[in-house]
Amino acid sequence: MGSEAEIVRKPRFLCLHGFRTSGAILKKQIETKWPQSVLEKIDLVYPDAPFPAEGKSDVEGIFDPPYYEWFQFNKEFTIYTNFDECLAYIEDIMIKQGPFDGLLGFSQVCSVWLPLPRIEGAILSAGLPGLQAKGVALTKVAKIKFLIIIGGAKFRSESVAEKAYSPPIQCPSIHFLGDTDFLKPHGLKLLESFVDPVVIHHPKGHTIPRFDDKGLETMLSFLERIQKMLTEKQENELHCKEGALEA
Known part of the structure; x- marks a missing residue:
């Protein structure tokens, strides 16, 4: 019975929040907007980033503190501080x-100035599979198999981007792009670094959207596909284990 229960477990996602927000904020945003038909098919874990916010949060007055950030950076978002510490922290949580089984990343952006640094969670989630494949991050945990990216973009540090996006990321991914999101061009550029990404377009801006009928159908189809992949992988592992015991 234990093996059977393990086989049918839901895909489990580590959810990375945006710059100077928190896991609790991301949890509230997702669980008040996504229907149970989606939430019941995945397990979501919402950690806080490792560093307390070193400045004002764009969500002050909208969501309560405390606020956190994953790492620090220069104005152009090309030089990062405490980046290795951030990667080690995420690995320790995992x-x-x-x-x-996967990562979910979102960014909360209220300011139109210097937008890219505000989307740490989405940038991290989209870039980590490539960094893991190159052996520079998450070397002590299982391979990231799935991605959910809401309002994504790419690392702008050349040294990090070279490792994160070349070759293109092959794990199944679903990307949310808002028609009025001023960061949409960055999200479209990110898609070029993925093999066969699934895309949900919505009419809103930079936000976690509610699903229309088409978007919900796309999301449920994606979740059904990754559940099938996960179940098949676990069944194969179980059969190999049983075969080894019989031998």
């Missing part, structure tokens, strides 16, 4: 609270 070891202690895993296993995880």
